[in-house]
Amino acid sequence: MSVFKSLFKQTFIYGLATVLPRMLSFLLVPLYTTKGVLSSVAEYGQVSVIFSYFVLFNVILAYGMETAFFRFFNKEDKKENVIGTSAISIVASSIGFFVLALIFQYHIASFIQIDVKYINLVIWILLFDALVIIPFAWLRATERPMRYAIIKILNVAINLGLNLFFLLALKELAQDENLFETIYKPNFEISYIFIANLIASACTLLLVLSFYTKIKYKFDKQLWKRMFRYAFPVLVAGVAFSINETFDRILLDRLLPPDIAETEIGMYSACYKIALFMTLFATAYRLGIEPFFFSHSKTENPRQNYAKILEFFVAFGAIILLGVVVFADILKPFIVRSEAYWEAMWIVPIILLANFCLGIYHNLSVWYKITDRTRFGAYISIVGAIVTLVINILFIEAYSYKASAIATLIAYSIMVLLSYYFGRKYYPIPYNLKKIGLYLVLSIALSGLSFYRFRGDYITGISMLIVFLIVVYLSEKKQINQLLKK
Template identity: 80%
Template sequence: MSALKSLFKQTFIYGLATVLPRMLSFLLVPLYTTQGVLSSVAEYGKVSVIFSYFVLFNVILAYGMETAFFRFFNKETDKDRVVGTATISLFISSFAFFILALLFQDQIAVFIQIDVKYINLVIWILLLDALVIIPFAWFRAMAQPMRYAIIKILNVAINLGLNLFFLLALKDLAVNNSVFDTIYQPNFEVFYIFIANLVSSAVTLLLVLSFYVKLKYSFDARLWKTMIRYAFPILIAGVAFSINETFDRILLDRLLPPDIAETEIGMYSACYKIALFMTLFSTAYRLGIEPFFFSHANTKNPQKNYAKILEFFVAFGSVILLSVVVFADVLKPYIVRSEAYWEAMWVVPIILLANFCLGIYHNLSVWYKITDRTKFGAYISIIGAIITLAINIIFIKTYSYKASAIATLVAYAIMMVLSYYFGKKYYPIPYNLKKIGLYLCLSVGMSVLSFYYFRENYIFGISMLIVFLGIVLFSEKNELKQILNKNKIVK
């Protein structure tokens, strides 16, 4: 089986581990946006702001150790030493954070303007999530995608089930049963959402406890220092990425008038979810390619495989971009149930394209990870974060969430271009720019026409989609035949 075919197989399973849980959690969006479940659009905005802080602190608590783990697991001969060092490091740092956060939870609540009862739950969830980082990384490194997938799916299935119970069933049970009446409290919907997250995170930790039981607890201070030096730029890049990804909700909350801020955030966050299809594809692809990049770095001429990987990513991503844009108005009643949120539909093509650029950036980032120049990843992400912050701060008061959507697109597009520019200098990869550019320009152009000029004209939109699919299949027919025939693409 060729290296690329092996990649596609792992990507499919990791994709299953990502897509199915995300699709299960995706059901929470129509649940939260159904009239009467949450008290208002503003309540959903409040949930979105808290989850934005989740993203930021998850990155801080991981501090790049997951990527460092992959790098040194494939580089060092003593695998147990790498696993033990990374695990002990994260274990100690996670509990140090947990103790400090609990001690200062009141001050944190005042500073970020969130009720302390939510802060307490968030602290526990962050601890539990941090403790499964290395076990999940180990499953990927040891090529155990099925185990990884099953636990991930169970996590979100429990989360979804508890959300349905707390927000729908519990209310009905409380009406007819005095026992449940003592559990159910009106206006506690946001609290219940985080209780569901806490339970699902706790169950996930229980499912990976065997990793901690079998672990050889060896800590190498020299190796740890080397891993930290490698990981630190990843941390900076991760913080910058979290700013690009979710900090706009926090800025909207801070910069818009208090009487409309959470409502605007609620509309924006709900319609943002329609772009989830591109995020799912990019995430699944990234989960598959990251171990592949490291494990094939020392093979003969890996650059040809890397080039072909990006070409396939752009081809598939372009089809997803155009498909979601064409059918966005068909999808919206199923994903965002209440019309009160639909005002923000304008952002959907912008966010789809932004996440597409981010996916391309992740593919291009192989050069600085393979050459141990992770500081460039930090520099590029910092530039993206500065752009995100600048556009949001300057334009939010005038354009609200539209400024946030455009800021995300501009930041990711510039990061993509910068990564290509520096990669060409330090680790040249023979990308087929003509074909990649053709797919990208055609899909973007057709998407703009379909959504902003011929919206809900499905004869035009579907025709564009069929034409584009024909172009992609014609261009990639030889490679697709080789994959299906189990022949090597690169010999």
């Protein structure tokens, strides 16, 4: 029992530390979209584009080495070699990137059409974020969840606090030419956002810097080759996933007319955040249940449990989908403060459903994790990325961010179907497709009716939600009663 207690405790702490950074972007949306904080919707669009590049380059600079570290730290007898080799690898590649990026910063700025002063800040942030990858992995591998969580939470607190301080308290000061250099003009608010991020990243690095003073710097070339071979598919899958998640903003910036691109991206990105309710649920659920997948893989009949887990996930996810859609117009003033962004509310049900599909995909992915066929994860992610790119490139010019939202939904839906198809072949799990299908079809149909036909009619919307809750309760009555008794 103590083993399971420890497992639950660590899962909860790591889950909290992982979900909170995602919450940061959610918490900052009301600040950024408040009238007068950023000078225009286009400014928020520009910030969103830059953060899209962040996601991509964070994956590239990690190049799967964190995952490889976990694998080889638990596998190898000489753990010091694993620590030293992975640390040297990340430090060398990060410094190499940093030097090259600084040398070519003006070329990069010209190519991606972002002001060089922002590029300079981004380069430093990427360096600091890369240098904490192995220290954080070491904290997790040596089972130090509290320190890991505290540092992660401090990063979020510093970033959030500085954003509030810079964008509210110092906003008027920044307009005084005598107090601030011209380098932070125009659009000094954008610089503030990245300066806050830079300080938070620097503080995080300082808190884990002792790791680099304690380790033995021994580089094992053969070990590094094995680690990199293991890490490369993770890198490929990570790049593909980042394309699915954020590359649509970059394509919108490239393919839409320059005079409207950033405004369209700003509206799209702000309303996209309303779907974060589903993302947070799916992330927390995955972090909590993933250890269960592995710990129960050797039990007598794990597949029945895996099937029930997906059923519960779909039931809860369907309730969140319908609930957020019904109350979307009530929620939006609290999350997206300015009416200038609300034009893109059309995408909210689409993105909610897309993230729901992504959560289902993560649940279905148990088969290739259990059977050590993780390459299929990379293949499926690549297919999703190709679908995302093709639909965006073909339809952005005609349909703008609506094409991007639909592309995300189609990509994640295809990934669900592919994972289910190959899962039946390599590790069949007896999913209750009738019940899962009922929840999905009913919640999607009711969500579509509520938002696109009866939007603003809360009597009808709430009635739909109550009907769906009754259906779920009747279907899961036995399990719900058992949980309530416990």
